[in-house]
Amino acid sequence: MIALENLTVRFGGIVALDAVTAQVSAPVSGIIGPNGAGKTTTMNVISGFLTSSGSVTVDGVDPMQMPPHLRTRWGLRRSFQREQIADDLTVAENLWAIADNLAGSRATKRADIETALEFVGITAIAGKPGARLNTFERRLCDLARCVTGNPRLIMLDEPAGGLTVEETARLGDLITAIPDLGRAQVLVIDHDVDLISRICRETLVLDFGRRIAFGPTSVVLADPAVKAAYLGIEADHA
Amino acid sequence: MRISRSGLAGLTLAVIAVLVLPMAAGGQWLKIFTSTTAFALAAMGAGFMYARLGMVSLAQVGLMGLGGWITLRLNHAYGFPFEVNLLIGAVITSVLGMVLALPALRMRGLYLALITLMVAGGLEVIFTAHQFPNGGAGFWGVGTSFSATMRRPALGQSDESFLRYALVIAVLGFLLIDAHLRSRPGRAWALIRRSEAAALASGVNVTLYKTWAFGLSGLLAGLGGGILAASLGLLDAATFRASESVLLFALVVVGGARFWLGAVITAVLYRVAPGLLNNWGVDADLALVFFGAALLHAVITAPEGIAGQIFGLFKMEAANDRA
Numbered sequence: 064m065i066a067l068e069n070l071t072v073r074f075g076g077i078v079a080l081d082a083v084t085a086q087v088s089a090p091v092s093g094i095i096g097p098n099g100a101g102k103t104t105t106m107n108v109i110s111g112f113l114t115s116s117g118s119v120t121v122d123g124v125d126p127m128q129m130p131p132h133l134r135t136r137w138g139l140r141r142s143f144q145r146e147q148i149a150d151d152l153t154v155a156e157n158l159w160a161i162a163d164n165l166a167g168s169r170a171t172k173r174a175d176i177e178t179a180l181e182f183v184g185i186t187a188i189a190g191k192p193g194a195r196l197n198t199f200e201r202r203l204c205d206l207a208r209c210v211t212g213n214p215r216l217i218m219l220d221e222p223a224g225g226l227t228v229e230e231t232a233r234l235g236d237l238i239t240a241i242p243d244l245g246r247a248q249v250l251v252i253d254h255d256v257d258l259i260s261r262i263c264r265e266t267l268v269l270d271f272g273r274r275i276a277f278g279p280t281s282v283v284l285a286d287p288a289v290k291a292a293y294l295g296i297e298a299d300h301a
Numbered sequence: 302m303r304i305s306r307s308g309l310a311g312l313t314l315a316v317i318a319v320l321v322l323p324m325a326a327g328g329q330w331l332k333i334f335t336s337t338t339a340f341a342l343a344a345m346g347a348g349f350m351y352a353r354l355g356m357v358s359l360a361q362v363g364l365m366g367l368g369g370w371i372t373l374r375l376n377h378a379y380g381f382p383f384e385v386n387l388l389i390g391a392v393i394t395s396v397l398g399m400v401l402a403l404p405a406l407r408m409r410g411l412y413l414a415l416i417t418l419m420v421a422g423g424l425e426v427i428f429t430a431h432q433f434p435n436g437g438a439g440f441w442g443v444g445t446s447f448s449a450t451m452r453r454p455a456l457g458q459s460d461e462s463f464l465r466y467a468l469v470i471a472v473l474g475f476l477l478i479d480a481h482l483r484s485r486p487g488r489a490w491a492l493i494r495r496s497e498a499a500a501l502a503s504g505v506n507v508t509l510y511k512t513w514a515f516g517l518s519g520l521l522a523g524l525g526g527g528i529l530a531a532s533l534g535l536l537d538a539a540t541f542r543a544s545e546s547v548l549l550f551a552l553v554v555v556g557g558a559r560f561w562l563g564a565v566i567t568a569v570l571y572r573v574a575p576g577l578l579n580n581w582g583v584d585a586d587l588a589l590v591f592f593g594a595a596l597l598h599a600v601i602t603a604p605e606g607i608a609g610q611i612f613g614l615f616k617m618e619a620a621n622d623r624a
Contacts, residue, residue, distance in 0.1 A: 110498075112498060131502075132501055132504050132506050134504070140502075143496075147492075147496055147499035147503075148495070149488075149491035149492050150495070151491050156491075160488035160489065161503045163504075163505075164506075165504065208503070
């Protein structure tokens with residue numbers, strides 16, 4: 064379970080996250096909201112790129128106590144809005160770049176990488192250099208990086224950006240299957256409400272840094288305050 | 302362990318150079334080729350930092366001067382064999398390179414380049430003010446009326462054998478870089494170059510690996526400086542001016558920062574081209590005009606440099622070659 068308690072982030076005078084509290088327990092959950100709502104900010108706090116007040120715990124462990132780069136070893140993975148594949152490394156080497164920083168023997172890491180490649184279905188292109196991957200392959204490689212090792216929390220920031228409907232559907236199936244792979248809980252940010260409602264059991268809705276709804280996805284999406292935030296209609300948030 | 306086609310070509314060229322070059326070259330050219338080898342080491346250091354981490358170091362020739370200074374100083378102060386002096390010089394240069402990395406951890410792009418240029422300027426002032434040790438007394442070790450001998454390695458007493466010796470050290474330096482690029486540091490650097498946030502989110506200790514890169518680059522510059530010192534016996538402050546560091550970096554871009562061949566081309570342009578012009582009775586400064594044109598060519602049409610174009614010609618998978 065991921066527990067956000069009074070999470071607050073300020074950039075100067077701007078409050079990017081305003082006392083957000085949520086107990087996320089579904090295996091795959093979503094964070095949605097209009098642009099600038101604080102979705103990526105939430106992930107950046109958990110990654111350790113920003114300082115915040117309040118707390119985040121994952122299964123009772125507080126990853127905020129660790130320096131950012133050690134959170135990966137503990138089990139945090141994330142993708143970014145732009146895929147982050149190193150062009151001069153092959154697909155397998157891109158996975159190695161994460162496995163390098165995990166605990167375990169070389170043999171374990173090699174096995175982990177093979178499992179991740181197979182899970183995502185990109186074993187056939189393991190030797191292909193990053194520079195020659197197409198958009199979908201890059202997104203898949205990014206996902207494979209996230210499931211490498213034995214992650215506890217995977218955060219995907221718009222994982223389906225730039226993909227076609229068919230590709231998004233395939234990616235959605237993969238994300239849904241991640242919790243069966245091990246112990247990982249998945250958080251997904253996306254603007255594609257169809258994708259979110261298909262793969263996420265719980266969803267947190269943010270607007271202007273505040274939580275405006277949280278709960279089972281279908282209930283949340285039917286909430287008038289959520290509709291108002293998306294359609295820009297004035298509504299009573301309280 | 303895979304050996305790429307370009308790597309095989311490099312090792313073949315190195316063997317030919319070790320066997321043939323010292324015999325083919327005579328007189329002045331032996332020293333020119335030895336200093337070309339020394340500068341190739343430094344160019345490789347600047348090249349891998351630029352191509353693999355996107356960091357511009359404009360202090361590489363200055364750091365060579367530092368390596369040379371320490372090697373000379375140790376030579377005149379103690380009776381260590383050349384190898385020990387060379388290694389200590391290279392290691393201290395490497396440590397200074399890491400100190401240089403401290404501001405680099407916060408700055409990038411133009412600002413980082415400016416910091417390294419300031420270091421190059423500072424070293425130039427020190428070298429010009431104090432000159433290089435020649436066996437005199439005191440810390441700076443500069444005497445006015447004499448010059449003590451710079452000992453060479455047992456295996457490289459003559460100019461011919463010292464050129465061979467320098468070439469072997471350069472090959473070892475290139476292999477050291479290649480070994481890094483093929484393993485954990487290379488992967489970490491590739492992520493850092495993609496984005497520091499992505500590297501951090503992948504668990505890469507960005508501070509450690511950036512510092513390491515500066516240290517490795519400094520090590521190669523220090524080795525180059527030590528070799529230059531032993532080849533010439535005495536160093537001159539004019540060799541290590543800040544402008545030389547800038548010129549070397551420009552030529553790294555022309556040669557092709559990603560490839561071993563790029564470092565060789567850089568050093569050949571830097572050292573051999575002016576020598577050739579001299580031989581033909583043309584003013585060596587004319588080389589600067591060619592370099593300017595070559596830099597424009599590289600920036601406009603050949604982002605991978607001349608080495609990238611050559612490898613592209615032979616289809617050596619330029620996109621995925623490591624060194």
